[in-house]
Amino acid sequence: MSHLLEIKDLQVTFGGLNALSGLNFHIDEGEIVSVIGPNGAGKTTFFNTISGLVEPTSGDILFEDESIRGLDPNQVTALGIARTFQNVRLFPNMTIMENVMVAQHCRTSQNVIGALFQTKAFKKEEEEIRENAKEILSFFGSRLVGYRLDQPAFVLSYANRRRLEIARAMATRPRLMLLDEPVAGMNPKETAELTELIGQLRSEWGFTIVMIEHDMRVVRDVSDRVVVLDHGVPIAQGSYDEVSINPDVVEAYLGRPVENKS
Amino acid sequence: MVIKTLLVSLVVIGVVAFIAQQIDPSNAFAQWRNPGARALTADQFKGLVISGLSQGVLYGLIALGYSMVYGVLGFINFAHGEVFMVSVYTGYIASHKFAANGMWESNFLLCLVIVLVLATTVATATAILMERIAYRPLRNSPRLIPLITSIGVSFFLQNAVLGFFGPSTRSYPQLPEWLSKQYSIITFEISGTKLMVLAVTMVSMAGLWYLVERTKTGKAMRAVAEDKEIASLMGINVNRIIVTTFGVGGAMAGVAGIMFGLLFRAVHPMTGFLPGIKAFTAAVVGGIGNLGGAMTGGIALGSAESIAPMMILEPLGVPGVTQLKDAVAFTVLVMVLLFKPSGLFGEQLSSEDRP
Numbered sequence: 001m002s003h004l005l006e007i008k009d010l011q012v013t014f015g016g017l018n019a020l021s022g023l024n025f026h027i028d029e030g031e032i033v034s035v036i037g038p039n040g041a042g043k044t045t046f047f048n049t050i051s052g053l054v055e056p057t058s059g060d061i062l063f064e065d066e067s068i069r070g071l072d073p074n075q076v077t078a079l080g081i082a083r084t085f086q087n088v089r090l091f092p093n094m095t096i097m098e099n100v101m102v103a104q105h106c107r108t109s110q111n112v113i114g115a116l117f118q119t120k121a122f123k124k125e126e127e128e129i130r131e132n133a134k135e136i137l138s139f140f141g142s143r144l145v146g147y148r149l150d151q152p153a154f155v156l157s158y159a160n161r162r163r164l165e166i167a168r169a170m171a172t173r174p175r176l177m178l179l180d181e182p183v184a185g186m187n188p189k190e191t192a193e194l195t196e197l198i199g200q201l202r203s204e205w206g207f208t209i210v211m212i213e214h215d216m217r218v219v220r221d222v223s224d225r226v227v228v229l230d231h232g233v234p235i236a237q238g239s240y241d242e243v244s245i246n247p248d249v250v251e252a253y254l255g256r257p258v259e260n261k262s
Numbered sequence: 263m264v265i266k267t268l269l270v271s272l273v274v275i276g277v278v279a280f281i282a283q284q285i286d287p288s289n290a291f292a293q294w295r296n297p298g299a300r301a302l303t304a305d306q307f308k309g310l311v312i313s314g315l316s317q318g319v320l321y322g323l324i325a326l327g328y329s330m331v332y333g334v335l336g337f338i339n340f341a342h343g344e345v346f347m348v349s350v351y352t353g354y355i356a357s358h359k360f361a362a363n364g365m366w367e368s369n370f371l372l373c374l375v376i377v378l379v380l381a382t383t384v385a386t387a388t389a390i391l392m393e394r395i396a397y398r399p400l401r402n403s404p405r406l407i408p409l410i411t412s413i414g415v416s417f418f419l420q421n422a423v424l425g426f427f428g429p430s431t432r433s434y435p436q437l438p439e440w441l442s443k444q445y446s447i448i449t450f451e452i453s454g455t456k457l458m459v460l461a462v463t464m465v466s467m468a469g470l471w472y473l474v475e476r477t478k479t480g481k482a483m484r485a486v487a488e489d490k491e492i493a494s495l496m497g498i499n500v501n502r503i504i505v506t507t508f509g510v511g512g513a514m515a516g517v518a519g520i521m522f523g524l525l526f527r528a529v530h531p532m533t534g535f536l537p538g539i540k541a542f543t544a545a546v547v548g549g550i551g552n553l554g555g556a557m558t559g560g561i562a563l564g565s566a567e568s569i570a571p572m573m574i575l576e577p578l579g580v581p582g583v584t585q586l587k588d589a590v591a592f593t594v595l596v597m598v599l600l601f602k603p604s605g606l607f608g609e610q611l612s613s614e615d616r617p
Contacts, residue, residue: 073494077495089492091485091493093488102485102496
C-alpha cells in the first residue's frame with residue numbers, strides 16, 4: 001500500500017546548521033502521528049518544509065506518491081495539506097466568519113465577474129461557503145458561532161483563537177492536517193476537551209493528523225505513533241509506550257545520567 | 263512644540279479674522295490684519311467648496327492606489343502618480359483621434375466611454391507591468407529598496423513620455439456645450455464636468471468598496487494584507503493577489519486621469535507629479551492602508567487647498583493667496599504628521615508591522 005505522506009532522506013540546512021538531516025518516515029491515511037523532541041530539535045522546521053515555507057536542501061517529500069518539493073505554499077494547500085501554528089496566526093482584523101471563508105479560497109471557482117453580475121452560480125457558491133463555515137465552526141460547540149460570527153478575530157480569548165485556527169485549517173478541506181502544539185497554553189480542562197476533538201477530527205472528518213506536542217498526556221492519549229527528533233535527527237519511532245522507555249529518548253530529554261566512578 | 267503652537271495659532275487667528283471680516287469687513291480686528299479686507303459672498307464660497315470637492319475626489323481616487331499597495335506590500339509606490347499621467351495622455355491621444363474624424367462632437371458619450379475604458383486598461387497594464395518588472399524581483403528585500411526603485415520608475419515614465427511627446431503642454435479637444443455649462447443644484451452652481459467627475463468617482467468608489475468587502479478576491483486581498491505567509495497557506499496565490507491589487511489601483515488612477523483631463527483639459531509630462539504627491543498626502547491624511555480614509559483624506563485635502571487660502575491666509579493679509587494652494591496642501595501634511603501621524607482614521611497595519 002502506498003503512503004499518504006512519505007519523507008525521503010529529508011535534509012534542511014540553514015547556513016552551516018543542519019536543522020533536519022536524514023529524515024525518513026511515512027504517514028498512512030487515517031493515522032495520528034506525534035512528532036516530539038526537545039526545543040530546537042527541528043520539529044517546526046519539519047512542518048515548514050512540508051507546507052512549502054522552507055525549501056529542503058536535499059531529499060524529497062511525496063504526498064500521494066507525487067513530489068511536493070519546491071511547490072508554493074498555496075499549491076501545497078490546494079493539494080490537501082493544512083496546518084496551524086505554534087504561535088497562533090489568525091487574520092486579526094477579519095471577522096471569525098471571514099477567517100473561515102477565506103480559507104475556502106482554493107476550493108471555490110467563482111470570480112469577480114460572477115460577483116459583479118450576481119450570477120446564480122455565484123450566489124449559490126457564496127451560500128455554500130457560509131454554510132460550510134458555520135458547520136465547521138459549530139464543531140467547537142457554541143463558542144465560535146452566533147453573535148461571534150461577525151466579530152473580528154482579535155476579540156477572541158486565547159483558547160478560542162487556537163480553536164479558530166484549527167477551524168480555518170479544516171476549511172481548506174485537507175487530507176493531511178499538521179497541528180503545531182495545538183494545546184500549548186491551555187488549561188487542563190481545555191486540554192482534555194481538545195484532545196477529544198483531535199480524535200474526532202479523524203473519526204468524524206476523516207483527516208490524517210500529524211502533530212507536534214509537548215504535553216505527553218495528549219501524545220499518549222491520541223497518537224498511534226510517535227516520532228522523536230533531536231538535533232534534526234530522528235532518534236526513535238514507534239508507539240508511545242515503546243518510545244517512552246527508549247534510552248536515547250530519555251537521554252535527549254533528561255541528559256545522560258552521571259556515571260558513578262567507583 | 264513651538265512649530266505646533268505656531269501652526270495652530272496661525273490657523274486660529276486666520277479663521278477668527280475671517281469670521282470678523284464676514285460679519286463686517288471694516289471692523290478693527292479684520293482691518294488690523296488685512297486693510298483691504300472684503301467679505302466673501304455666499305456664491306464665491308460655494309464655488310470654492312465645489313472646486314475643492316471635485317479636485318479632492320480625484321486626489322482620493324489616486325490615493326486609493328497608494329493605500330492599497332501600501333496595505334499589501336508595505337511600501338509607497340511613488341510611481342503611482344505616473345500611472346495617472348499615462349492615463350491622461352492615453353485620453354489625450356484617443357480623444358484627438360475621435361475629434362479628427364468628427365465623432366467627438368457627434369457622439370460624445372460613446373467616445374467618452376471608449377476613452378475611459380481605453381485609458382483605464384492602459385493604466386492597469388502600466389501598473390501591472392511595473393509590478394512585474396520593477397517590484398517583484400525585490401519582493402524579499404528591505405522596504406527602502408522598492409521605495410527607491412519606485413522613484414526610479416517614476417523618473418523613467420516621466421522621461422519616456424517626455425521623449426515621445428515633447429515637453430509642451432497638450433490640450434484636450436473642446437467639450438460639448440451641455441458639459442461645460444453651469445447647472446444649479448440646490449443653490450449650488452456647478453459645471454457639468456464637475457458634476458460628472460463627482461458621479462463617476464462615486465461609482466468607482468462604490469465598485470471598489472464592493473470588490474474589497476464583498477467578494478472572494480477582496481477577502482483574499484485583506485488576508486494578504488494581514489499576513490502573506492498565512493494567506494498562502496490558506497491556498498491563496500499571493501502573487502496573483504498582489505498583481506490584482508496593482509491592477510485595481512492602476513484602474514482607479516486611470517479613471518482619475520480621464521476625469522482630470524476633462525476637468526483641466528491640459529496635459530504635459532509632469533502632470534502626474536503634483537497630483538501624485540498630493541494623493542500620497544491624502545492617503546497619509548486619511549490613514550495609509552485605509553481605503554475609506556484615502557477617499558476622505560482626498561476630499562479633506564482638496565477642500566483645504568481650495569478654501570483655506572481664502573479663509574485663513576487672505577484674512578491674515580498674505581499676498582497672492584491663490585498661488586498658495588500647494589503650500590496649504592503640504593502644510594496639512596505637516597500638521598497631520600505632527601498631531602496625528604497615523605492619520606484621521608488610523609493606519610491599518612498588517613500583522614507583521616503590528617507591535
